[in-house]
Amino acid sequence: MTAAQQPIIRAVGLRKAFGNLEVLKGIDLEVAQGEVLCILGPSGSGKSTLLRCINHLEVPYGGYVWVDGQIIGYDLQGGVLHELPVKRLRAQQSQLGMVFQHFNLFAHRTVLGNVIEGPMVVRGLSRPAATARAMDLLEMVGLADKAGSWPAQLSGGQKQRVAIARALAMEPQVMLFDEPTSALDPELVGEVLEVMRRLADTGTTMIIVTHEIGFARDVADRVVVMIDGEIRETGPARKVLANPADPRVRSFLGRVLAQPAEAKD
Amino acid sequence: MTRANPPLSADTLPGPDLPVRGRRHPWRWIAGSLVLLLLALLVRAFAEGNIRWAIVGEFLTAPVIIKGFVWTLLITFAALALGVVLGFAFGMMRLSANPVLRFASWLYVWIFRGTPVLLQLLIWFNIALIFPTLYIPGVVDVKMVTVMTPFVAAVLGLGVNEGSYLTEVVRGGILSVDRGQVEAANTLGMTPGQTMRRIVLPQTMRLILPVLGNSAVGMLKFSSLAATIAMTEMLNAAQRIYFINGAVIELLFVCALWYLAGTTVLSIGQYYLEKHFGRSHGGRA
Numbered sequence: 001m002t003a004a005q006q007p008i009i010r011a012v013g014l015r016k017a018f019g020n021l022e023v024l025k026g027i028d029l030e031v032a033q034g035e036v037l038c039i040l041g042p043s044g045s046g047k048s049t050l051l052r053c054i055n056h057l058e059v060p061y062g063g064y065v066w067v068d069g070q071i072i073g074y075d076l077q078g079g080v081l082h083e084l085p086v087k088r089l090r091a092q093q094s095q096l097g098m099v100f101q102h103f104n105l106f107a108h109r110t111v112l113g114n115v116i117e118g119p120m121v122v123r124g125l126s127r128p129a130a131t132a133r134a135m136d137l138l139e140m141v142g143l144a145d146k147a148g149s150w151p152a153q154l155s156g157g158q159k160q161r162v163a164i165a166r167a168l169a170m171e172p173q174v175m176l177f178d179e180p181t182s183a184l185d186p187e188l189v190g191e192v193l194e195v196m197r198r199l200a201d202t203g204t205t206m207i208i209v210t211h212e213i214g215f216a217r218d219v220a221d222r223v224v225v226m227i228d229g230e231i232r233e234t235g236p237a238r239k240v241l242a243n244p245a246d247p248r249v250r251s252f253l254g255r256v257l258a259q260p261a262e263a264k265d
Numbered sequence: 266m267t268r269a270n271p272p273l274s275a276d277t278l279p280g281p282d283l284p285v286r287g288r289r290h291p292w293r294w295i296a297g298s299l300v301l302l303l304l305a306l307l308v309r310a311f312a313e314g315n316i317r318w319a320i321v322g323e324f325l326t327a328p329v330i331i332k333g334f335v336w337t338l339l340i341t342f343a344a345l346a347l348g349v350v351l352g353f354a355f356g357m358m359r360l361s362a363n364p365v366l367r368f369a370s371w372l373y374v375w376i377f378r379g380t381p382v383l384l385q386l387l388i389w390f391n392i393a394l395i396f397p398t399l400y401i402p403g404v405v406d407v408k409m410v411t412v413m414t415p416f417v418a419a420v421l422g423l424g425v426n427e428g429s430y431l432t433e434v435v436r437g438g439i440l441s442v443d444r445g446q447v448e449a450a451n452t453l454g455m456t457p458g459q460t461m462r463r464i465v466l467p468q469t470m471r472l473i474l475p476v477l478g479n480s481a482v483g484m485l486k487f488s489s490l491a492a493t494i495a496m497t498e499m500l501n502a503a504q505r506i507y508f509i510n511g512a513v514i515e516l517l518f519v520c521a522l523w524y525l526a527g528t529t530v531l532s533i534g535q536y537y538l539e540k541h542f543g544r545s546h547g548g549r550a
């Protein structure tokens with residue numbers, strides 16, 4: 001897969017701390033239009049925090065994120081970042097579709113209700129218009145027949161596919177995935193990865209935090225490896241996975257790749 | 266372990282189609298009969314006691330009583346509605362990022378949950394002693410006594426008090442809604458108001474409805490306190506009658522029957538409401 005060269009996201013010197021714990025130590029990252037980027041790294045290295053800072057669920061104390069002409073959460077005026085009103089921040093966030101490890105489906109809405117919620121409330125679509133589009137998306141993730149089900153009636157894999165459809169319904173410019181398969185039983189991982197693979201094939205820009213090395217190798221245009229709040233390695237998937245330069249990355253990948261049953265497809 | 270029968274040999278086991286005889290429950294029969302007997306005695310005691318059931322029957326549908334009961338219902342629903350509105354408002358304030366709002370909410374709960382509701386009723390009813398006129402520039406300028414009728418005082422007293430309880434309930438309900446869903450709503454672009462209205466509060470409803478049901482039942486009964494501030498709700502109406510005709514117990518029984526009818530209907534309504542709000546969780550809240 002060849003990605004267009006035009007950048008769509010650029011994180012500039014992102015810094016985040018929780019109390020005294022420095023979780024992101026100045027992250028610089030660029031993602032091109034249509035690129036699929038996988039973020040790997042040991043537990044606690046700050047992968048989720050990076051993703052959450054990108055869409056401003058967490059507010060970094062230093063640096064900023066630029067998405068397609070705008071700085072997330074701020075208005076740059078005279079060298080000063082002015083915090084945006086919540087409404088405008090939300091409008092920006094809706095352009096960064098997020099898929100969470102634990103699905104976070106709206107428990108009181110049906111599958112269809114989950115998918116049409118954003119388009120109706122935020123984009124002001126009529127119910128019929130939102131429904132028509134939502135059914136296409138549910139078709140795409142293979143769950144059109146579950147439109148009337150409640151989240152509590154779905155398997156984990158089905159929930160995650162609904163969550164993907166829900167995020168796509170906002171027609172975001174970028175899709176962010178935070179370990180979308182980590183909470184799933186092993187036999188349900190494949191169906192979710194399959195949907196993501198198809199998304200990648202249609203040219204969706206994706207940033208994916210994952211432990212699925214096999215998936216990263218097959219689908220990612222580029223991987224970055226984070227360790228201790230820093231990006232220690234970045235490059236094409238095969239190159240980084242096969243021959244990492246940084247010794248700590250090598251030891252991390254050695255540990256992960258040593259696990260036998262890791263998604264080898 | 267004691268074993269009544271010798272071990273069964275695997276070679277001589279019978280076929281699968283064996284009839285089954287259920288376990289006996291002698292104690293259930295004995296306890297059941299005993300309680301039935303006590304109930305029968307109780308019924309007989311009341312039937313033969315000094316109650317003129319004919320009078321109970323006669324006043325059960327007396328216009329004054331019915332009218333009193335209608336007032337009782339009005340107080341109940343108005344106070345409950347006020348309580349719910351206040352409960353949601355102060356419950357959300359309690360979780361606000363604004364410390365002033367949080368403090369106001371805390372103060373409200375502290376005052377109204379910390380004093381007896383009967384006392385609050387009396388203070389509302391006599392509030393004209395503090396504020397002789399109700400004056401809001403450009404809106405109203407009237408004598409307080411004309412505004413603070415027994416009905417208004419009853420609704421305010423019971424409703425504001427109820428609101429202080431529901432504030433805590435709503436706060437707990439909001440906190441119990443999974444943070445992840447709020448974050449999901451944020452990333453879809455929903456504003457805090459939209460998230461609260463469309464995602465958080467509906468799920469809070471499922472959790473606070475059982476409490477609200479109890480509140481409604483409680484309110485129906487507490488509305489009888491309004492009798493003390495000369496509100497002619499049902500109990501007050503009954504008292505006025507028995508002061509004249511002396512049929513004290515009979516009229517109190519009439520009230521009891523109406524209250525029971527009311528609480529029964531409320532419980533049925535609660536069942537269906539809970540079913541509605543619990544439908545995403547397998548039909549039951």
Ligand SMILES: Nc1ncnc2c1ncn2[C@@H]1O[C@H](COP(=O)(O)OP(=O)(O)OP(=O)(O)O)[C@@H](O)[C@H]1O
Nearest residue numbers: 018021023041042043044045046047048049050179
């Ligand atoms: N809200 C928070 N408050 C305090 N500490 C936090 C918070 N969120 C994350 N952390 C800490 O920040 C560090 C990085 O967390 P993060 O969730 O980003 O790691 P991760 O790389 O996603 O790990 P994992 O693979 O386990 O998901 C961890 O030490 C974590 O304990």
Ligand SMILES: [Mg+2]
Nearest residue numbers: 047048049179
């Ligand atoms: Mg994580």
